[in-house]
Amino acid sequence: MNAIKVWARWRPLKPSGSQQGEIMRESDQDRNNQQSRISIASSVQAQSLSSRERSWKSGYSFDGVIEPDENNHIVYNCIVAPIISEVLQGKCYNFFAYGHSGSGKTHTMIGYDFEHDDEFGLCLAAARHLAIELDKIRAEDSAYQFGIGLRVYELRKNSAFDLLNNRNECFIREGADRRVYIRGDTEILENGKVRVRPIATRACWRFEELQRELQEGLKHRKTAASTVHDQSSRTHAIVEMEIITKDLLNARNEVVERQSELVPVGKHATDVYIEEQSRAVVQTEDGKYIPNPNYKVNQQRIDAAETKKAEFESRVKKAEEHEEEVFAVTARAHQCTGGKLVFVDLAGAEFLSGTAGTGLRQTPQEKQQGRQINTDLLALKEVIRARSLARTRIPYRSSPLTMVLREHFEASNDAQSSMILTVSPGADQYAATMNTLKYGDLVGLANGHRG
Numbered sequence: 001m002n003a004i005k006v007w008a009r010w011r012p013l014k015p016s017g018s019q020q021g022e023i024m025r026e027s028d029q030d031r032n033n034q035q036s037r038i039s040i041a042s043s044v045q046a047q048s049l050s051s052r053e054r055s056w057k058s059g060y061s062f063d064g065v066i067e068p069d070e071n072n073h074i075v076y077n078c079i080v081a082p083i084i085s086e087v088l089q090g091k092c093y094n095f096f097a098y099g100h101s102g103s104g105k106t107h108t109m110i111g112y113d114f115e116h117d118d119e120f121g122l123c124l125a126a127a128r129h130l131a132i133e134l135d136k137i138r139a140e141d142s143a144y145q146f147g148i149g150l151r152v153y154e155l156r157k158n159s160a161f162d163l164l165n166n167r168n169e170c171f172i173r174e175g176a177d178r179r180v181y182i183r184g185d186t187e188i189l190e191n192g193k194v195r196v197r198p199i200a201t202r203a204c205w206r207f208e209e210l211q212r213e214l215q216e217g218l219k220h221r222k223t224a225a226s227t228v229h230d231q232s233s234r235t236h237a238i239v240e241m242e243i244i245t246k247d248l249l250n251a252r253n254e255v256v257e258r259q260s261e262l263v264p265v266g267k268h269a270t271d272v273y274i275e276e277q278s279r280a281v282v283q284t285e286d287g288k289y290i291p292n293p294n295y296k297v298n299q300q301r302i303d304a305a306e307t308k309k310a311e312f313e314s315r316v317k318k319a320e321e322h323e324e325e326v327f328a329v330t331a332r333a334h335q336c337t338g339g340k341l342v343f344v345d346l347a348g349a350e351f352l353s354g355t356a357g358t359g360l361r362q363t364p365q366e367k368q369q370g371r372q373i374n375t376d377l378l379a380l381k382e383v384i385r386a387r388s389l390a391r392t393r394i395p396y397r398s399s400p401l402t403m404v405l406r407e408h409f410e411a412s413n414d415a416q417s418s419m420i421l422t423v424s425p426g427a428d429q430y431a432a433t434m435n436t437l438k439y440g441d442l443v444g445l446a447n448g449h450r451g
């Protein structure tokens with residue numbers, strides 16, 4: 001079973017929210033499995049809430065509750081630090097932050113303070129931890145130069161915006177091999193070659209490099225003034241960090257080069273085939289197509305184009321085999337190879353639950369953006385539940401977000417995930433907080449923790 005850990009993080013009360021007081025809240029632990037249950041009650045009589053909703057209790061579905069006075073460093077030690085040893089064994093771990101706008105998702109995952117260790121977001125703190133461990137490996141075995149391959153992008157609808165490459169728009173496509181690819185536009189190079197670049201991976205050999213790359217990349221993050229606060233995110237931001245070596249990176253680049261060379265050759269073979277087939281038929285006056293008596297398909301021409309295509313396909317295959325070989329050799333020497341951490345700062349959950357009870361109104365544009373975000377957040381919940389319940393069919397294709405995350409969920413047989421629900425204690429945020437906790441409760445209950 002692929003259980004997901006679920007945490008709730010209470011943010012500190014905002015000065016603006018303090019006039020209305022705080023939500024009444026409690027949590028208690030199940031003695032047997034140490035899971036936590038959260039109870040909340042509204043301290044103000046919000047008209048839009050039914051009497052049933054004025055107080056709410058979760059099941060024992062939370063792995064822990066983080067209090068408002070606990071900083072990012074404490075959150076890191078609690079949630080991420082314990083799994084770093086597994087990442088150093090080559091495993092993949094995904095972290096999601098889910099919550100309403102302003103509840104602290106970005107503060108938790110990415111962080112706003114790049115100077116003070118205690119307030120580093122989880123991804124930066126994890127990068128520093130990994131970098132220290134990789135330095136140790138390097139000191140023991142200088143034959144392998146391990147570093148962190150960093151990818152940072154935002155997802156909106158079917159597009160990914162590459163934050164490490166000037167917010168270049170990339171497209172999410174499922175290939176014939178059923179893998180999902182995120183690729184940019186087709187570029188025509190000076191030598192006439194065609195290249196389709198995947199989303200950028202920056203190789204960072206030192207923590208400071210990664211810190212700089214991340215900080216620069218985040219400047220391209222698109223935020224929009226929202227009804228809730230002025231740095232609101234309308235997109236999901238994804239930070240991927242993978243343990244790589246120079247050789248592995250070179251082998252992957254080689255695959256991209258070979259695939260780029262195949263593109264025009266494959267297109268030419270298709271064009272030749274279509275051209276020959278169209279010349280071989282003519283249309284009669286009544287619109288029917290019949291064989292053209294004056295043209296015989298030039299099979300030699302088709303075969304020549306197909307042979308060339310096959311030759312380029314085999315070059316791609318060779319490059320892929322080489323990449324697999326480099327990976328296998330490196331992983332045999334050091335099992336950390338390919339270990340991966342993925343941090344997903346999800347778009348505001350108000351799109352899923354609406355603003356009922358929050359006293360806020362969405363603009364028509366926010367509503368429209370919200371539809372896709374709804375689809376994504378619901379799809380993510382269903383994927384996590386289906387995985388937790390060990391269903392045979394996991395609905396990855398329900399949204400671009402889950403299509404992209406599939407690779408990480410399935411990176412290794414034992415890929416694990418954690419979800420952090422960020423919530424506000426402000427009484428004015430009661431409905432939003434309850435909706436977020438309900439989402440987490442559903443995700444957590446699928447793990448089999450019953451209330």
Ligand SMILES: Nc1ncnc2c1ncn2[C@@H]1O[C@H](COP(=O)(O)OP(=O)(O)OP(=O)(O)O)[C@@H](O)[C@H]1O
Binds near residue numbers: 102104106229232233
């Ligand atoms: N636990 C916390 N401790 C201190 N400050 C916090 C905490 N959580 C959030 N904040 C502050 O509140 C503000 C809003 O937080 P943040 O941008 O992380 O919200 P968000 O959930 O990512 O919102 P959105 O979905 O709109 O992007 C920021 O200035 C952030 O630093």
